[in-house]
Amino acid sequence: MIDLQKISLQFSGDYLFRDVSLKIYAGDKISLVGANGAGKSSLMKIIMGMIEPESGTIFKQKRVSIGYLPQEQQLNEGTSLIDAVEAAVSDVYQLRLEEEDVTQALSEDIADEEYRDELIYRLGVIHTKLADLDSFTLRSRSERILVGLGFKEEDFPRSVREFSGGWQMRIALAKILVADPDIILLDEPTNHLDIDSLRWITNYLKAFKGALLLVSHDKHFVNEVTSKTVEIFLKKVTVFKGTYDAWIAYKQERDNLLEHQAAQQQKKLDETKKFIERFRYKATKAKQVQSRIKQLEKVEIIELPDSESSIHFNFFEAPSSGRVSVELKSISHAYGEKRVLNNINMIIQRGEKIAFVGPNGAGKTTLSKILAGVMPPTGGEVVLGYNTAVAYYAQEVADTLDPEDDIYETLQAMAEDRSVAQIRSLAGAFLFTGDDVFKKIKVLSGGEKSRVALLKLMLSKANLLVLDEPTNHLDIASKRILREALVNFSGSIILVSHDIDFIEPIAEKVLEFRDGKMREFPGNILYYLEKKEEELAASQSAGKPIGGTETNTDKVNRKEAKRLEAELRQLKHQATKGLKPKLAK
Secondary structure: EEEEEEEEEEOEEEEEEEEEEEEEEEEEEEEEEOOOOHHHHHHHHHHHHHOOOEEEEHHHHOOOOEEOOOOOOOOOOOHHHHHHHHHOHHHHHHHHHHHHHHHHHHOOOOOOOHHHHHHHHHHHHHHHHHHOHHHHHHHHHHHHHHHHHOOOHHOEEEEEEEOOHHHHHHHHHHHHHHOOOOOEEOOOOOOOOHHHHHHHHHHHHHOOEEEEEOOOOOOHHHHOOEEEEEEEEEEEEEEEOOOOHHHHHHHHHHHHHHHHHHHHHHHHHHHHHHHHHHHHHOOHHHHHHHHHHHHHHHOOOOOOOOOOOOOOOOOOOOOOOOOOOEEEEEEEEEEEEEEEEEEEEEEOOOOEEEEOOOOOOHHHHHHHHHHHHHOOOOOOEEEOOOOOOEEEEEEHHHHHHHHOHHHHHHHHHHOHHHHHOOOOHHHHHHHHHHHHOOOEEHHOOHHHHHHHHHHHHOOOOOOOEEEEOOOOOOHHHHHHHHHHHHHHOOOOOEEEOOOOHHHOOOOEEEEEEOOOEEEEOOOOOOHHHHHHHHHHHHHHHHOOOOOHHHHHHHHHHHHHHHHHHHHHHHHHHHHHOOOOHHHHH
């Protein structure tokens, strides 16, 4: 459907990629990978026509539709949520506006019978077109997608402008899914999703019939939804037919081979240079020396990828707390009349590592702040255990950094007994390389400030860490370093995250928050997901919605599901009726 031929792109003389070619076929599910700054987002923008390449050609099939979700998106629509999402199917939206105009005209007194007949005829044409576009299921499809992405039925009439940045991204994603394009381009789509929405979008994209090009640092998500990996590596594009995990194994073999080839090349270069130096001034060897010099000039030096596996970091050894790190007694919290936590009792033992999961707005962040002492509960008591020292990470913690300090000064103040090399190595692991460490905090982006705040936390001497979405601004290599450090951390951890691959080796217990209540799952995140799938299957077989009363959306979804089942039975019948006599014979 899309064919990129010999595409090149540079900024200020530095090429992101040169003469790259890539074909995207119908049904491709592609993960686009590469180091930070390799040009993944730029390649998507080239496909969308938002950036003009320096050279090369882009061929697109006629009438191919593309949906694109960038990393940052701000919608400023004054319409309601449900209308904004339905408007993504522009043909239906325009026909409905025309239908309203024609209906309004017909409701008025019309003396001209010929004009009235013309209006009636036009209304019939509009209805036929709407039927052809399957517009009568648009409302139920829009509602199903919005509910899947975490919106509630009472959100549908709200103005799009009322929603915060994270929810704006979900609205933009919903519009793409409702439009059902031939190709979907997603740049970090999971950053603002909770675990329920992430499970839903994973299943949706697995069933999606069109092509998908995805950039994501969520390894579990990428493995689930993609079957082909495209890497931007050393300014070229390499296509690998396989999942992200399979590509990692291939990449390791390739990098090992490159290292071996580079070592062999360097050995030959050293031998050549020695020969030149030894015989440079010997007349009988002049011809051979000149030949070797020309050989050196023609050699293409093998470039090696940055080594990530050698970077490791551990927290300071945490001072030991008492057997109980913290105890929550009958904790409740409300925002006005909205109660998000109701009578929560919990004991966190020394060394326990717990994941908080659940839909957005269920109280995970609220309880995290209460645990960290950032905000008091409206009811109940928090009792810290003996010698418990709490460190808290949240997005807004970046605002506490001194804007006049540079990154190195900020980190050095937390780790006076660490060497310069250790601090710079840790900063490099979190994408601050070279002179970046001398940038002032005030010139950093929001994501960069968050990473500095996370580095400060890693250098603290706390024995209870409360982490609220710590991976949102980290690439896969940085997440691996943080994950290893948390696995080896000797203190207690409360982790709010939707990143399954990140949580899995850390958390030994999962607490789910829903409808103001807390539910314990005594196992890791994979155990939790397995139990939720079992509950979902049991609920569907019983014909009941999960968690309470049936909404209008649930009714629509069940009605549509029955219609689809009937269509499927009919298709199966049509497909097999000619085969049955042959099979019997």
